[in-house]
Amino acid sequence: GNSVTQMEGPVTLSEEAFLTINCTYTATGYPSLFWYVQYPGEGLQLLLKATKADDKGSNKGFEATYRKETTSFHLEKGSVQVSDSAVYFCALPGAGGTSYGKLTFGQGTILTVHP
């Protein structure tokens, strides 16, 4: 089945530092790819998505590019803020058929940003 591997954390940065969180995937075909974020005390929410190869998803200053050659979807932000402190999850759909609708998540990366 489809699976995702996320870089081990946690990640600790100073404000305005550059962020990269690595994500690689194994999948049948070229599924859509997602980053979800979980802020402290809140439910997971979709951060960004890319639906086909070479697409770049972006939101709130975060970006991720769907790279089929390297089967990667790394999350980046040029200048992090304290408010970006959260847990970030890479995700992709289950394989087709009745798995449509099921999301498979990475283990999550805890990001802490200090002032």
Next chain:
Amino acid sequence: DTGVSQDPRHKITKRGQNVTFRCDPISEHNRLYWYRQTLGQGPEFLTYFQNEAQLEKSRLLSDRFSAERPKGSFSTLEIQRTEQGDSAMYLCASSGSAAAYEQYFGPGTRLTVT
């Protein structure tokens, strides 16, 4: 709409007891999902519904677990004869059919089995 809500937010129970959790999805969403999340891990899929039909169940969902969505609106997840290994955060999410992977998550129910 206030988003996906879950009740209770926390549940402490003794091993062997039954527990039931409720999820109220976003009203216009016809798909509803249950996931389980343990510490340091990402959510793991348990089951999902389209309207009132349960379309898929994970192998993680042993026969002690049952989920229902009787009128295609709210859903319940029941765990019978709880075990300490059931301790986890139980997450509910909902989506529309057209954007099934853009799921909106509730805050979760944290279950502790003592």
